[in-house]
Amino acid sequence: MSHQSQTPRSQTLRALLPGDVGAGSGGDVQTGGVQKAALAEIDASCRVPVLFFFLSGLGWLIAGSLLAIVASIKLHSPGFLGAWEWLGFANVRTAHLNTVIYGFASQVSVGVSLWLMCRLCRIPLPAPGLVTVANLFYNLGVTVGVVGILRGDSTAIEWLEMPRYATPILFVSYALIAVWTIVTFRLRAERHLYVSQWYLLAAVLWFPWLYGTAQVMLLLEPVRGVVQAAVNWWFAHNVLGLWFTPIGLASIYYFIPKVIGRPIHSYYLSVLGFWSLALFYNWNGMHHLVGGPLPAWMITISIVASVMMLIPVITVAINHHFTMLGHFGKMRQSPTLRFIVFGAVSYTLASLQGVASALRSVSEVTHFTHHTIAHAHLGMYAFFTMVMFGAMYYILPRITQREWPSNGLISLHFWGVALGIVLYVVPMSLMGFLQGTKLNDPTIRFLDVVQFTLPWLKLRTVAGLLLVVGHVAFVGNVAWLLVRMFEPYRKPVVRILTGEAETLAAGK
Amino acid sequence: MTMSYGPLLFLGILLTLASSWVGLVLMPHRQLGSLTQHTDTNTAAIFPAARAGEAQQGAEHYRSLGCVYCHTQQVRPEGYGSDLERGWGRRRTVSRDYIHDRTVMLGTMRTGPDLTNIGERQSDAAWHYRHLYNPQITSPGSIMPPHAFLFETRAIGPSGRSTNALVLEGAFAPPAGTEVVPTRRAEQLVAYLRSLKSSGDLPEAPVKKEEAK
Numbered sequence: 092m093s094h095q096s097q098t099p100r101s102q103t104l105r106a107l108l109p110g111d112v113g114a115g116s117g118g119d120v121q122t123g124g125v126q127k128a129a130l131a132e133i134d135a136s137c138r139v140p141v142l143f144f145f146l147s148g149l150g151w152l153i154a155g156s157l158l159a160i161v162a163s164i165k166l167h168s169p170g171f172l173g174a175w176e177w178l179g180f181a182n183v184r185t186a187h188l189n190t191v192i193y194g195f196a197s198q199v200s201v202g203v204s205l206w207l208m209c210r211l212c213r214i215p216l217p218a219p220g221l222v223t224v225a226n227l228f229y230n231l232g233v234t235v236g237v238v239g240i241l242r243g244d245s246t247a248i249e250w251l252e253m254p255r256y257a258t259p260i261l262f263v264s265y266a267l268i269a270v271w272t273i274v275t276f277r278l279r280a281e282r283h284l285y286v287s288q289w290y291l292l293a294a295v296l297w298f299p300w301l302y303g304t305a306q307v308m309l310l311l312e313p314v315r316g317v318v319q320a321a322v323n324w325w326f327a328h329n330v331l332g333l334w335f336t337p338i339g340l341a342s343i344y345y346f347i348p349k350v351i352g353r354p355i356h357s358y359y360l361s362v363l364g365f366w367s368l369a370l371f372y373n374w375n376g377m378h379h380l381v382g383g384p385l386p387a388w389m390i391t392i393s394i395v396a397s398v399m400m401l402i403p404v405i406t407v408a409i410n411h412h413f414t415m416l417g418h419f420g421k422m423r424q425s426p427t428l429r430f431i432v433f434g435a436v437s438y439t440l441a442s443l444q445g446v447a448s449a450l451r452s453v454s455e456v457t458h459f460t461h462h463t464i465a466h467a468h469l470g471m472y473a474f475f476t477m478v479m480f481g482a483m484y485y486i487l488p489r490i491t492q493r494e495w496p497s498n499g500l501i502s503l504h505f506w507g508v509a510l511g512i513v514l515y516v517v518p519m520s521l522m523g524f525l526q527g528t529k530l531n532d533p534t535i536r537f538l539d540v541v542q543f544t545l546p547w548l549k550l551r552t553v554a555g556l557l558l559v560v561g562h563v564a565f566v567g568n569v570a571w572l573l574v575r576m577f578e579p580y581r582k583p584v585v586r587i588l589t590g591e592a593e594t595l596a597a598g599k
Numbered sequence: 600m601t602m603s604y605g606p607l608l609f610l611g612i613l614l615t616l617a618s619s620w621v622g623l624v625l626m627p628h629r630q631l632g633s634l635t636q637h638t639d640t641n642t643a644a645i646f647p648a649a650r651a652g653e654a655q656q657g658a659e660h661y662r663s664l665g666c667v668y669c670h671t672q673q674v675r676p677e678g679y680g681s682d683l684e685r686g687w688g689r690r691r692t693v694s695r696d697y698i699h700d701r702t703v704m705l706g707t708m709r710t711g712p713d714l715t716n717i718g719e720r721q722s723d724a725a726w727h728y729r730h731l732y733n734p735q736i737t738s739p740g741s742i743m744p745p746h747a748f749l750f751e752t753r754a755i756g757p758s759g760r761s762t763n764a765l766v767l768e769g770a771f772a773p774p775a776g777t778e779v780v781p782t783r784r785a786e787q788l789v790a791y792l793r794s795l796k797s798s799g800d801l802p803e804a805p806v807k808k809e810e811a812k
Contacts, residue, residue, distance in 0.1 A: 165744060167742065169742045173745055173747075244663070284608070296609070297616050300616055316700065317694045366615075370618075382676065384673055384696060389623065463707065531681045538741060541741065
């Protein structure tokens with residue numbers, strides 16, 4: 092491919108392509124006296140820590156999926172597993188949220204962002220052993236936290252349910268990872284910064300601040316009255332907007348140009364998209380409290396900021412989708428692209444749905460209903476998780492130097508989760524809207540509204556089972572890939588990754 | 600290019616979050632963090648009333664059992680939703696209503712009804728016990744999980760049925776010769792539920808006088 096050549100690119104093109112595009116097997120490009128590392132060397136340095144983050148993340152994904160199924164069944168069949176207090180609906184639902192958010196999504200995010208940061212800075216990960224230790228510590232924290240929730244020690248503060256004997260462990264690990272990402276950034280050999288790096292840096296700086304504030308003001312020295320609700324939603328909404336979203340967008344910005352071998356649509360839109368997200372997203376949280384017992388100015392300011400989110404969302408949508416224009420055919424060959432583009436489109440949809448439901452007139456109906464649950468899964472799953480799956484399809488063969496063993500399992504994974512999440516989000520969004528309309532009509536008995544939701548909740552369990560099928564297929568493929576690490580390397584016969592800009596053998 | 604200049608990027612990243620940290624965390628804390636009870640000048644009634652120890656214990660069970668995931672504790676204003684029409688309150692709730700809550704559990708989901716004023720709407724402890732033991736007894740068609748683990752099924756003693764034994768009939772009755780009694784946890788939880796009342800007259804949220812319809 093043309094961009095694989097070693098000729099220096101023009102300044103304009105440099106801004107539009109990830110810094111490791113065009114890097115071949117040699118590690119000899121000199122910039123300001125710092126040697127840029129070969130890609131294979133970078134991948135090798137990331138192997139152990141990134142594998143630890145991915146594998147433990149996937150372990151939590153399976154656990155979290157099973158908890159989700161139990162919670163979903165319990166909501167339409169309340170007697171299911173009813174004898175065990177620790178498996179009560181609230182415990183299982185909360186354990187589900189915390190395993191998939193802190194166990195799965197955050198860990199895979201860290202794995203992806205460490206690898207991306209090293210690739211874009213063109214240096215091997217410094218002291219990978221330290222990162223591996225942070226991972227072990229992190230998993231200890233999640234385990235203690237989830238067991239605590241199942242024991243009934245949940246704080247009942249949404250997105251911050253892990254008891255306070257678990258959260259400091261997580262905070263220390265997060266801080267360690269953040270510091271290490273910044274150290275990697277400071278040591279960079281590639282002086283040019285690509286848009287993905289802005290988002291990654293922002294995410295690692297923002298998250299410890301959010302998490303630290305929430306811990307102090309809600310768990311250690313709880314603030315008084317409804318200030319708790321304000322801090323709670325400032326934190327919880329920003330976990331999505333300032334931690335997962337930047338890492339998801341960084342990945343989309345990296346993998347689309349990388350796989351299709353084409354620069355991003357517009358540099359200026361990427362700058363506008365980044366700073367408008369930084370300015371507006373962090374003011375959004377109070378739209379979770381529309382109609383609630385807080386001063387109107389707080390809620391109004393969040394609604395305004397939510398509407399302003401149209402700027403970064405539309406900017407990023409133009410930038411991503413226009414880059415893809417004319418290249419959708421490549422999704423057939425590249426599993427990475429298939430998942431990433433699914434995620435990129437979902438990001439646009441989730442954001443627009445989010446803007447709409449922040450409006451007072453819409454929130455009056457959708458607030459307190461399953462519409463919000465559907466929206467959360469559109470954002471966290473159809474957008475973020477799909478992007479992370481796409482990233483792992485790219486990274487895992489490179490850090491293990493092995494090709495994906497089964498094409499069939501990749502298809503099963505994609506179609507299982509793609510159909511599953513559509514079957515989840517579309518009916519649940521609609522049902523939530525109808526549920527809200529009925530709740531707002533005082534002539535309809537409350538229990539009749541409950542009965543109305545039952546068939547839809549059963550459909551949700553079916554959708555959840557499809558997601559589980561996809562997850563099992565993926566984990567099976569990953570396990571098979573790991574088994575192959577112990578076999579001697581041979582040139583793969585089936586080339587699933589045909590069409591991706593960089594071949595596995597690039598670094599040898 | 601400026602976006603390749605690390606320090607500027609750092610500064611921008613930190614300043615943007617600092618803005619909402621001041622605006623949505625520190626400012627509300629200053630405005631609302633020191634609200635106090637209100638004393639009615641005519642009746643000398645104090646709102647919101649402090650919670651008794653038993654009910655305070657119950658709040659911890661409410662938290663631990665995760666009731667907040669299906670029940671809200673906030674009444675929306677008149678003309679916004681049907682909270683008042685459904686009888687969930689006589690006025691909207693305001694910040695001052697929550698000053699005694701160790702954990703403020705406004706909730707975000709109404710799988711079950713709002714509980715802001717459940718103590719006023721349903722003051723009968725026996726109803727709460729039977730409802731918690733198995734919601735189908737009092738609310739057929741409910742999807743609330745049974746909380747039988749908050750109760751003890753035991754043999755009826757020589758002095759006959761205990762005074763606090765649940766009145767259970769038909770399919771819900773325990774085996775002959777046994778009775779179902781609430782544990783301490785159930786008692787504290789019900790004390791908390793019965794303490795939930797946010798309908799005192801407040802200057803910022805007056806109760807409408809012609810409310811009795």
